[in-house]
Amino acid sequence: MFSNPSVWRLIPFLEASGGLQMAIDAWLLEQHSQGKHPPTLRFYTWKPATISLGYHQRSWPEFWQHLTWQGQPIELVRRPSGGRAVLHQGDLTYAVVTSGLPQRRLEAYQTLCKFLIEGWGQLGFELVYGSAGRGYIHNPNCFETATGADLILSDGSKLIGSAQLRRDNAILQHGSMRLNPDGELYQQVFGVNSVPSIVQRFNSVNSDSSDVKNLVINALVTAASECFNIDLQTQPLLNHEWQAIKANLPKFSVSSN
DSSP: OOOOTTEEEEEEEEEEOHHHHHHHHHHHHHHHHTTSSOOEEEEEEESSOEEEEOTTOOOOOGGGGGOEETTEEOEEEEOSSOSOBEEESSEEEEEEEEEOOOSSHHHHHHHHHHHHHHHHHHTTOOOEEOOOOGGGGGOSBGGGOOOTTSEEOTTSOEEEEEEEEEETTEEEEEEEEESSOOHHHHHHHHOOSOOOOGGGGSSOTTOOHHHHHHHHHHHHHHHHHHHHTOEEEEOOOOHHHHHHHHTTGGGGBOOOO
16 A cells, blocks of 8 residues: 655656556556555556547448558557547647546546646747537547646637546546657658647747657646645666566457457
């Protein structure tokens, strides 16, 4: 059992397959909901490129299962959380697992999104909540709509799409922050003609995707510590934790439509 709710675990940045990333998030939520694990924050990217489907999403284009990018098949996985499809390429994902949040869904989102708004604000990007109605469920592309749980830039483009899963009093909230997506790949998957790149908006002329990723992570770690009044203690996943996580990998794969 963990004894101090003001001490959170910060899992170091991890690049891994989509199925493994989802298994980690689901395991963290399960352990926290059972009182076996502290609140947790982590950041990660997906390799190979992946399309993640919302837990309740039952239809998607058949050709998504045959896509490749840079010579590798694009993985198709199902998130433990809801929402629509997200293409994970050129993005950075955050995940928060905690408890004691408001029962109302949007209030819980807004409580957790404070650190995203604050951290990106420190980097010079003002974010506000989207306002799409229930019609968003008919659009398979998460980033083509912005609900009250999503964060958009001043020009109206969506920067962060988030989704939640609640287990009793515990919540997993994870979301994709679109940094430097490949426009041709988005066109191929979603038929989107223009995909903004936040990397190009950073002031440093030397900024590349890796530089921006590290800047964003550092800013958000600092913002989380301040917004939630917590002590973030860095600890990688341990061997016995990896074993438990990998045992659940199959449940997140998508093999057929």
